[in-house]
Amino acid sequence: MTDYGHDLLFGAFITPVAQPAMQPVEHAIAAEEAGLDLVSFQDHPYQATYHDTWTLLSYIASRTERIRLSGNVLNLPLRDPAVLARSLATLDNLSGGRIELGIGAGGFWDAIAGMGGRRLSAGQSVEALEEAIELIRTVWGTQSRNSAGFAGNYYRVDGVRRGPAPAHDIGIWIGSYGPRMLRLTGRHGDGWLPSLPYLKGGPSDLTEMNRYIDDGARKAGREPSDIRRMLNIGGQIASNSGGFLNGPPEQWIDDLAGLNRDYGISGFILMADDPGLIELYAGEIAPAVRERVAAERGVSSP
């Protein structure tokens, strides 16, 4: 039993296809209308059939009213942290505090280098992310007071222009898998955002990964519950059960409530480009999971 006690969050992970150009916009609007809490988009700028994720996110923020938005996750090696910080703050202000920062250290280094980005080793990319987070928080003015400049090994800004300050405390959600990244998530993150399809051993991998995060948090003097655990999930609605998240809605409800109970997952982000499925997820599955988790928490917490 692991539960970090966060309220539950249900979101969608929508493919940012550029053809037809408005498809991701329409899906995001459908997700808002269906009642989801969050829409999120992967970010692979070398992928020529996708929209630019940040542009898309900004446009969708403008076309929606309530739903929160995030990269899932933004590609740090191709996005300068100072520009990112200002962009996030700008959009957070315009949207009334609906923006979160999902970010990752990057992969696909050949493609990144082809685009003119800097090629880093896995280890360096973790260090760069750590620096970037510090720089971003500096620009937001939420950390150190005087910030005449930022001189890191990876990022260097002379006379950081502070602000604008975001409209709300933007969560930094980190897409991480390896021990170093997970400990970093524990030290600095507000949230953790891995994808279930990447977990070789399935959900049970989460136990050990959680431990690295908890460990990183404690060593930095934080509480493990400071880090919200989220998960990108994919699945199929079917009349008969055919495995994890593959079956009737009742099974989904069991499986998702189980992810909360067993691994402390409190954010469930559905990877789907099917408005019908999004509607079912938001309208039937999410409320039932909320109810179930509330009931279980009521029973189990003394």
Place this chain on the structure above:
Amino acid sequence: MITTTSIAPDRASVRASQADDLGYDLALLQHDSVHADSADIWTLGSWIAGQTDQLQLAVTVADIPRRLPSVLARSVISLDLLSGGRMNLILGENNLSVDAVGSVIEIVRGMMDLSERKALSTGGYFPLRGVKRGPIPAHDVPIWINGAGPEILQLAGQKADSWLAPYQNMRLEDLRIANQFIDQAATDAGRDPREIRRSIVVSGMISDASDTFLQGTTRQWVDDLLPFVLQGGVGTVLLDTSDVDTIDAFAREVVPALQEAIERERPVDSSATRIRRADVRAKRYAGIEYDAVPASLRDSATEPGDVTYPAVRSTYIRAGSPGIVLQARTTAEVVDALAFARRHPDLPLSVRSAGHGISGRSTNQGGIVIDLSQMNEIQVIDEASRVVRLGPGARWMDVAAALQPYGWGLSSGDYGGVGVGGLATAGGIGWLSRKHGLTIDHLKAVDMVLADGSTVRASAEENQDLFWAVRGAGANFGIVVSFEFEAYEVGNIGFGQFVIDAGDTAGFLEKWGATIEASPRDLTSFLIMGPPRRNQPMAAQVLTVVASDDPDTIVDRLQPVANVGPLYNQQVMIMPYAALMANTQGSYHDPGGEPAARSGLIEYITPEFARAAEHLIKSGTVYFFQIRSVGGAVSDVPPDATAYANRSANFSVTAFGPDPERVNQAWDELAVHFNGLYLSFETDQRPERLEDAFPGETLHRLQELKAKWDPENVFRDNFNLTPNVTSG
């Protein structure tokens, strides 16, 4: 024409919306270097795109190289797509050398250039290696250059689409000097100086008191600005002020007065003409009078050098390279486009609605395409009689979705991306054929543009002969700009998908045919087979619609179909008809070559035909073999009632193969079994096919009507009837 520099982003957004409402053409977004708390301008621009409808956006990007040029290029394309082609990019020297700005332009243009299949690699300031190009933007995003030094002016002359004066209220003398630099550089680079639009920023106050430059009445503003336009070559005037009254008065009074003054002084308004860049013009085809494109179509026309050309050159099954694609949005524009096409009688002319033509060659090599995809209205005219008006460019999935809320439908075909224009002028063999007949059987009237540019209406009351011809051979007679249909009630349907063993292919086909014939009319079934695959049993995919939402009826109807052979897989769903049709997203077409398709209509799946079909399928000559049920209501209509006359058939047979010669040879062997063909699934152009499509008297009558309505054979891209071959 406002700059939103020193105001907060939320106010900038409000101001942009106001400008949009006031009819301003463009808003310029630019960093305020003084303000410490400065917002990210790209984010603001993307937000504003979502708040506005018409307003063009010119976004100044000043944070290169922090913002990588490659990522910027993708962002530019995205924002152009999301805003529906309203994006402009402004670059300047902000901590970049002039050469570096040149490199950024190269990257942005290179990323948009999908006519080049090779990945993008660049040297110079921002080396890229093997970057995939794309996506295709909504339009050729104009790149502006902002700056005053001789080098930047030279770059503007060489590469830019627009030049932006670097400071407010530039004096006319200074503007002329800048222009000289730009013009010289343009000419040296082989460009027409008019390719580069000149933009100035002005500031002032509109008031009654009239004294200094741009401080005064509307009159004075016009007097002050007019020389900039007439002598300074200015095409864009940007107003920079936070005075709300001035913003308002400028749009309402100064702009119209200025425009009027310009027209008075310069009767032919050449500034309105967009002059394509020299590198775009260089790709023009000989023999097309590009400069004679009617004004109404000039902005939306696509030429081989345009960035959007790769998105419109080809159709679903056919790669093409037309010399120009004219995008008509109204009947008047169709008339204009046709007049332009008729100036080029020797070039191929294609009429395109949604580009899914198989027989219809809605693209060509070197010719003209009239594209109707924007004429895609779907409108209920009369709810009581269920009359709906459809534009030719509407896709059938959108039609189904629009009719669903009324509980109505129209059987079309099996694919949602197919257009109204091509299908509703030919036949329409769809999911509800046996119950409701062909699509054309519910057509009540059409409005058409004829070869001579006149517009006529054809229906049971008016121009009956034309109305008869349009229903089956419409492509030969003109361009239908509007269709009126009487829809019928269609609710949820039952949809069965079976994969059935077809090892004994002939036996299976025969049994399936007999089963369908014995079924009530509310059942329509399509079967698909491919060539044998190694280590896999022969199987057929059988897709069957039952026009009922009653589970018992559906099971009742589907059971015999499921019994045709051992089932490998089965799925039965009850769904809205519109959901069945929503089977494609739709994006641009990029086919490799051009397959051969053949069609045959047949009354019964006889043992002889079944054996011949088995032979064909197993030969590997065709990769796709399909039989659809027709008959039922299709056969209720007398053969002479429409130009689609092959009414007795119970089945429509189709095959696709890569090699026309082999496909034709194989198909000719099957021919003895057929009784005509459905032209929409036929690519063979041998003259005998005309007789197959239009049996006996039908062909004679069509040829006579062709001589009457299109004597010069303007419309010839789809089963061409030659008007001179009149019957004796």
